[in-house]
Amino acid sequence: MRMALALAVLTLAPATAWAGDFTMTVRNKAGVPVQNAVVMVYPTAGAAPRITGPYVITQKDITFDPFVMIVPVGAEVKFPNKDKVRHHVYSFSAGNRFEIKLYGKDETRSVVFKAPGAAAIGCNIHDRMAAYVRVVDTPFAVKTGADGIAIVRGVPGGSAAVRVWHPYLRAPKNEVAATVVIPAQGAVGQAQSVEIRAPANTHQGH
Amino acid sequence: MFQSLRTRLTVLYAALFGLAMLLVALAVYGAITAAARRQVENELVAGGAVFDRLWTLQSDQLSDAASVLARDYGFREAAATSDQATIASALENLKGRLGLDVAFLVGMDGKVTGLAGADADMSRQLWEDLDGGAVSGVLQLKDQPYQAVSAPVLAPQALGWVVFAQRLDRAEMASLEELSSIPLKAAVAVKDHKGWTAPGLSRDDGEQLAAFTAAAMRAKTARPRNLSTREGATIALAKPLKAFGGENASALVLRYPLSLALGPYRLMLASVFIVGLAGMGMVIGGSFLLARSITKPVSALDDAARRLQAGERVTLQASTKDELGRLALSFNAMADGIADRERRITRMALTDQETGLPNRRAFEAAMAASEGRSVAVIGIDRYQELRNALGYRLAADVTREIGARLSAVWPEAGIARLSNERLGFVLDTLRSEAATELVLAALEEPLVLDGATVDVELTAGLAPIHSDEPIPAIERASIALDQARASGRKVAPFDAEAYGDPGSKLSLMSEMLTALHDGSMALHYQPKYSLMERRMTGAEALVRWRHPVRGTVPPDLFVELAEETGHIRELTRFTLQRIIADQMLLRAAGHDLRLSLNLSGRLVGDRAFVDEMVAQVREAGAKLCFEITETAVIGNKDAALVNIDVMRASGIAISIDDYGSGLSSLAYLKQLPADELKIDKAFILSLAESTRDALLVKSTIDLAHSLGLKVVAEGVETEKAMALLSTMGCDLAQGWHIAKALPLDKLVEFLAVSSQSERAPMARSA
Numbered sequence: 020m021r022m023a024l025a026l027a028v029l030t031l032a033p034a035t036a037w038a039g040d041f042t043m044t045v046r047n048k049a050g051v052p053v054q055n056a057v058v059m060v061y062p063t064a065g066a067a068p069r070i071t072g073p074y075v076i077t078q079k080d081i082t083f084d085p086f087v088m089i090v091p092v093g094a095e096v097k098f099p100n101k102d103k104v105r106h107h108v109y110s111f112s113a114g115n116r117f118e119i120k121l122y123g124k125d126e127t128r129s130v131v132f133k134a135p136g137a138a139a140i141g142c143n144i145h146d147r148m149a150a151y152v153r154v155v156d157t158p159f160a161v162k163t164g165a166d167g168i169a170i171v172r173g174v175p176g177g178s179a180a181v182r183v184w185h186p187y188l189r190a191p192k193n194e195v196a197a198t199v200v201i202p203a204q205g206a207v208g209q210a211q212s213v214e215i216r217a218p219a220n221t222h223q224g225h
Numbered sequence: 226m227f228q229s230l231r232t233r234l235t236v237l238y239a240a241l242f243g244l245a246m247l248l249v250a251l252a253v254y255g256a257i258t259a260a261a262r263r264q265v266e267n268e269l270v271a272g273g274a275v276f277d278r279l280w281t282l283q284s285d286q287l288s289d290a291a292s293v294l295a296r297d298y299g300f301r302e303a304a305a306t307s308d309q310a311t312i313a314s315a316l317e318n319l320k321g322r323l324g325l326d327v328a329f330l331v332g333m334d335g336k337v338t339g340l341a342g343a344d345a346d347m348s349r350q351l352w353e354d355l356d357g358g359a360v361s362g363v364l365q366l367k368d369q370p371y372q373a374v375s376a377p378v379l380a381p382q383a384l385g386w387v388v389f390a391q392r393l394d395r396a397e398m399a400s401l402e403e404l405s406s407i408p409l410k411a412a413v414a415v416k417d418h419k420g421w422t423a424p425g426l427s428r429d430d431g432e433q434l435a436a437f438t439a440a441a442m443r444a445k446t447a448r449p450r451n452l453s454t455r456e457g458a459t460i461a462l463a464k465p466l467k468a469f470g471g472e473n474a475s476a477l478v479l480r481y482p483l484s485l486a487l488g489p490y491r492l493m494l495a496s497v498f499i500v501g502l503a504g505m506g507m508v509i510g511g512s513f514l515l516a517r518s519i520t521k522p523v524s525a526l527d528d529a530a531r532r533l534q535a536g537e538r539v540t541l542q543a544s545t546k547d548e549l550g551r552l553a554l555s556f557n558a559m560a561d562g563i564a565d566r567e568r569r570i571t572r573m574a575l576t577d578q579e580t581g582l583p584n585r586r587a588f589e590a591a592m593a594a595s596e597g598r599s600v601a602v603i604g605i606d607r608y609q610e611l612r613n614a615l616g617y618r619l620a621a622d623v624t625r626e627i628g629a630r631l632s633a634v635w636p637e638a639g640i641a642r643l644s645n646e647r648l649g650f651v652l653d654t655l656r657s658e659a660a661t662e663l664v665l666a667a668l669e670e671p672l673v674l675d676g677a678t679v680d681v682e683l684t685a686g687l688a689p690i691h692s693d694e695p696i697p698a699i700e701r702a703s704i705a706l707d708q709a710r711a712s713g714r715k716v717a718p719f720d721a722e723a724y725g726d727p728g729s730k731l732s733l734m735s736e737m738l739t740a741l742h743d744g745s746m747a748l749h750y751q752p753k754y755s756l757m758e759r760r761m762t763g764a765e766a767l768v769r770w771r772h773p774v775r776g777t778v779p780p781d782l783f784v785e786l787a788e789e790t791g792h793i794r795e796l797t798r799f800t801l802q803r804i805i806a807d808q809m810l811l812r813a814a815g816h817d818l819r820l821s822l823n824l825s826g827r828l829v830g831d832r833a834f835v836d837e838m839v840a841q842v843r844e845a846g847a848k849l850c851f852e853i854t855e856t857a858v859i860g861n862k863d864a865a866l867v868n869i870d871v872m873r874a875s876g877i878a879i880s881i882d883d884y885g886s887g888l889s890s891l892a893y894l895k896q897l898p899a900d901e902l903k904i905d906k907a908f909i910l911s912l913a914e915s916t917r918d919a920l921l922v923k924s925t926i927d928l929a930h931s932l933g934l935k936v937v938a939e940g941v942e943t944e945k946a947m948a949l950l951s952t953m954g955c956d957l958a959q960g961w962h963i964a965k966a967l968p969l970d971k972l973v974e975f976l977a978v979s980s981q982s983e984r985a986p987m988a989r990s991a
Contacts, residue, residue: 109298111305111380141381143298149381186382 038173040206041159041199045167045183047215052167053185055087056213060159060171062179062201068158070094076140076150078106083140083150087186089160090152092135099127107143112136115154137184137193149218151186176203181211189214230523231516238512239505246501253497261486262460265407266449269462272405272479276464279401284361284374287389290323291376295387304330304384312338316387326392327371330378331355332385342367354470355386362469363415364390369424370415372397373469395425407481413466414438415475423478429455438463438476458483522549526556533560577642580625585699588641588649592690592698595639599654599689601661602702603627603668606682606710608646619674623681624648626672634667647706649699654689661685661716684709688719734792736772737783741799746770748803749966750820752975753937753959756951761979763819763850765959766804767966768796784825793825794834801838805845807969816976821850821880829853830861835868839875850878852903855893862896869898880937885925894932902929906940909960913945923953930954 045056068091077084079101090096098108100122108119114134121144122128132138135156142148153160159179161169179201184194190213199209294300294315303311316328316339329339335352337343343351347366354364355375364373373390377383391397398411414423414435421435421442437452441463444450452461461480468474522544529539539560541553575587583591592600605611605623612620628648631640638650652660665683672679686705690698701719708724709717740746746768753763770778787793804820811818828834842849851872858865869879880901881894885908894902904925908918922938929936938950941960950958964975 109380111302111384139380139382141379146296146379146381149379151382 037176037203039176039202039204041171041174041179041181041201042206042208043163043169043171043181043183044208044210045163045169045185046210046212048212050212052163052165053213053215054163054165054167056163056167056169056183056185056188057087057089057153057155058161058163058169058171059155059157059182059184060174060179060199060201061157061182062159062175063177064175066158068092068155068160073097075099076152078102078108078142078148081142081145081148083142083148085150087151087153087162089162090132090154091158092154092156093131093133094154095129095131096152097127097129100124105144106148108140109143110138110140110152112138115152137186139186149186153184174201176201181209183211183213185213185215187215187218189216229520231513231520234516234519235509235512239509242505242508243501246504250494250497250501254494257487257490257493258483261483261490265460265481265483265486266462268405268407269409269449269460269479269481272401272409272411273462273464273477275404276401276411276477276479279404280372280466283372283391287325287372287374287391288361288376290319290325291328291374291387291389294319294328295376295378301378301380301384304332304378305380307332307336309338319389323389325389327366327373327388327390329388330385331388333383334385336385340366351388355388357470359470362467363393363413363473363475364388364469365415365417365473365475366390368415368417368422369394370413370475398425408485409479409481412478412480413475414463414478415473416442417473434478434480437461438478442474442476452480454482456482456484460486519549522553526552529556529560533563538564579621580628580642582625582628582648583639583641585641585643585649588639588643589697589699591639591641592651593692595651595690596692597654597690598651599657599687600698600702601650601652601657601664601685601687602643602699602706603631603648603650603665603683603685604706604710605646606684611679611681612645615674615679619679620645622674623672623679626674627668627681627683630668630670631664635664643699643703647703649702651690657687658716658718661687665715684714685716686719687716730786731790733778733783734786734790737770737787737792738795740770740772741795745773746799747968748800748807749968750807750972751959751966752818752964752972752979753821753957754963755957756947756955761816761818761976762957763821764972765821765823765852765966766800766807767823768800769966788825788827793827794831797822797825797828797834797838801841804849805841805847808847808849809845810969811973811976814973814976816973816980817848818976819848819850819878821852823882824851824853826854826856826858829858829868830864832864832868835871839872839877842877843875848876850880850901852880852882854882854887855884855890855897856887858893858897866896866898873898873900881934885921894928899934901937902934903937903939906960909938909940909946909950910942912949913943919949919953922950922955926953926955 041060043058045053045058047053070091070093072094074088074090074094074096075098076088076096077099081102081104088096098119100106101124103124105121105123106119107121108117108128110117114136115130115132115138117130119128119130132152132154135154138152138154140150140152153162159171159174161171163169177200179199181197181199182194183197184192186193188194195211195213197209197211199207201207297315300312300315302308303315312330316330319325320328327340329337329343331337331348331351335348337348337351340347359375361372361374364371370393371390372393373388375386375388378385378387393413398413401411402409412423412426412434414421416422416439421439423431423434423438426434433452433454437450441450441461442465447464449460449462452459459480459482461478464477464479466475466477525541529541532539540557543550543553543557575583575590577584605627608620611623615623624642624646628640628642631638631648631650635650638652640648640650643649665685669681669683672681684706686702686707686709688698688701688705694701696704704724705717705719708720709715737746747770748766749769750764750766752761753765754760755762768780768784770780770783772778784793784796787796800822804822808818808820873879878900879898880903881897881899882903883905884902886905902925904922908922911918912922926936935956937957937959938946938955939959941947941950941958941962943962946960947958947962967975
């Protein structure tokens with residue numbers, strides 16, 4: 020499913036001329052690849068992301084899936100409950116606060132994420148359930164895989180700002196910034212080392 | 226202190242027992258102390274364990290409460306939206322409900338809510354502690370220790386931490402103390418950058434505790450340790466407490482005074498002490514009694530020995546049959562033996578062995594009780610001769626026989642033998658002389674000894690017994706006996722006047738020696754007139770002593786005394802030197818006289834002295850005559866005759882002085898190699914009146930002349946006597962009719978006058 024999502028993102032990239040691919044490798048201080056880091060590229064000639072979809076975060080086995088989801092501003096995310104128990108999904112994140120009170124099995128509720136940024140999503144009944152929706156305002160955003168690599172394709176050439184975000188990244192707003200020059204054609208790679216703190220609570224590993 | 230055996234035994238036993246008790250007491254005390262100490266240590270360790278559980282329990286409770294709050298949906302919402310008022314009120318609400326001292330929220334951004342007085346430093350420190358993972362432990366807020374726990378606020382990402390804390394104050398410690406089975410004291414010591422402190426305690430106590438904790442922490446031991454306090458030894462355990470975060474360490478200190486731990490054992494120690502004292506008393510009493518049973522007979526023996534030494538008669542009671550009893554019996558036997566011997570010795574000491582009569586010592590003892598009576602000393606006359614004739618044994622028999630006779634006629638007289646020939650007895654002073662004469666008459670009956678008849682003559686001296694007399698009565702009676710013999714009496718009382726004072730005699734001699742040098746002793750010369758040549762041919766030197774206090778001292782007195790005391794040598798040396806010097810002066814004045822010197826009979830036999838004199842005479846070339854009495858030769862005849870030869874060989878003429886007054890033995894006259902014979906003045910004084918004397922003088926002159934001796938007549942006091950002597954053929958005359966003894970200057974004058982007149986002086990010179 021995760022792979023499918025990644026493929027979906029790739030297919031979104033416009034196949035235009037004067038665009039290159041940007042590969043970002045994210046590792047922690049120990050050199051271990053960091054998964055689920057969101058790499059966001061802001062080229063000078065930016066473009067608004069388009070809402071595609073559907074965006075779904077499933078609750079199954081008392082776990083949110085996926086753990087990290089990238090959505091464009093204004094996207095609607097569905098929260099289907101596949102568990103037999105009830106969940107009380109909420110987020111206190113500024114601009115994206117919501118609360119889906121005690122909905123039962125196979126019930127699906129959706130939430131529109133209006134504010135760019137990270138929305139931490141939890142379940143008030145099950146403390147160890149956690150998920151993060153990264154609301155982005157750029158079409159060039161990809162999350163790293165288990166190898167810590169994210170490839171952003173079709174980025175317009177030229178200088179671009181890069182932001183790397185991760186829910187546990189030890190930095191203000193859990194993200195670090197960098198710049199990169201994207202070639203008009205071809206690929207460029209960059210590595211980013213980040214400090215990852217232990218998760219505050221036990222939940223699904225990453 | 227330990228002079229007596231009893232004390233020594235008692236002290237020894239008491240000391241041994243006391244030592245044993247002391248060791249027991251020490252052992253008991255040591256065991257008790259160790260046990261008490263172990264108990265306290267275990268209790269402290271147990272207390273520590275209890276505290277651990279308590280701590281965990283409380284920590285869990287706080288943690289649970291914090292978690293509940295941190296998960297409260299509304300609280301999380303308030304925290305996520307930074308709703309300070311809501312957060313603060315929620316915290317306040319919980320503090321009240323759970324009885325918490327402190328409850329606050331630390332946001333991920335470092336903002337602290339709900340903690341009064343939190344400044345920037347404190348906020349940063351708290352954030353760092355919490356961000357570093359602080360979950361529970363001792364948190365120091367404003368120097369006060371708190372037990373703190375934290376719980377993260379998750380939504381679901383960390384929004385911050387809820388911190389709940391309870392102050393570790395005295396009340397908290399008291400509740401811990403109550404859980405222990407012994408009343409130990411608990412306190413918390415904390416360490417900050419300044420070092421260890423113990424908040425909530427008095428200053429001294431706190432400092433002591435802090436120092437102890439610091440040492441214990443350095444030692445890294447979990448065992449209880451000793452802590453000396455003002456209240457005495459204390460056992461304490463310092464238990465490190467987990468810090469909430471950061472560097473600040475803290476420790477729980479549990480203390481328990483050893484004296485309290487020993488409390489329950491005091492009764493036991495007191496019992497040991499009392500039992501020890503009672504035992505000591507019994508040992509002292511017992512050993513005292515035992516020692517007394519031993520030392521009592523010993524003391525009695527000691528006392529008896531002392532009394533025996535003092536001369537008492539002692540008999541000991543042998544109360545037991547042991548060694549001490551046998552010792553008492555031996556002592557009694559010894560005391561009896563000593564008494565026997567003493568009696569024998571006393572008897573011997575008081576008895577004359579030859580005669581069996583009481584001796585002088587016994588007599589003196591008897592006299593001591595006879596004050597006011599008189600003592601008579603009887604002497605056997607000519608005892609020497611008697612003993613020579615009869616032998617020593619029979620001579621002693623004579624003494625014993627006389628003593629026996631006296632005892633027979635006068636048993637109460639207390640007869641005793643005083644010396645070989647003297648017996649003493651005591652009689653009443655009244656008519657003692659007459660009584661003694663009667664007794665002597667009875668005793669002089671001839672004795673029959675070994676079949677031979679012996680005649681004895683007795684003389685007696687009497688003296689009254691007065692203890693205040695300087696001379697003892699026996700001596701005075703003995704002197705009286707001598708005086709009686711001297712005066713030819715049968716019985717004589719002591720004549721103190723005739724005897725003189727021996728003390729004054731000695732001082733007279735010392736004064737005489739002084740007089741020889743200070744000029745008060747002088748020589749006078751009595752001229753000798755030659756009836757043939759009708760001129761002065763010689764002079765006799767006579768010593769004259771003018772004593773500055775006594776006046777003129779008669780020569781009879783001091784010359785005789787000088788002979789007795791040996792000072793006669795000094796006197797004779799003085800005379801000889803003076804004569805030699807004076808003869809020089811006379812020669813210078815043109816008078817050649819032979820000067821005569823009286824030489825004591827005692828010196829004639831002294832060869833060394835004679836040599837000394839002869840040497841002087843030779844050296845001076847003096848012309849001298851030594852006048853000696855014929856008795857002088859009796860004592861040591863051979864030596865005297867040799868010395869006389871020596872003197873004559875040196876030109877010294879020898880004159881026999883006082884011829885006719887003594888024994889005037891013809892034998893001596895024959896033997897004595899003299900030049901001159903001096904007829905005693907007793908014959909010359911009555912020469913004119915007594916035809917007998919005239920005959921004696923005439924025959925003596927003839928006898929002397931026939932032996933080749935010149936004759937000198939002494940005591941010529943009348944013209945008639947001088948005329949008679951002249952017709953009798955006497956060679957020299959000496960006497961007042963010619964001249965008195967004159968000092969040298971007067972002699973020179975007299976010689977000058979008489980040589981001018983060239984005739985015999987017809988009148989006495991002045």
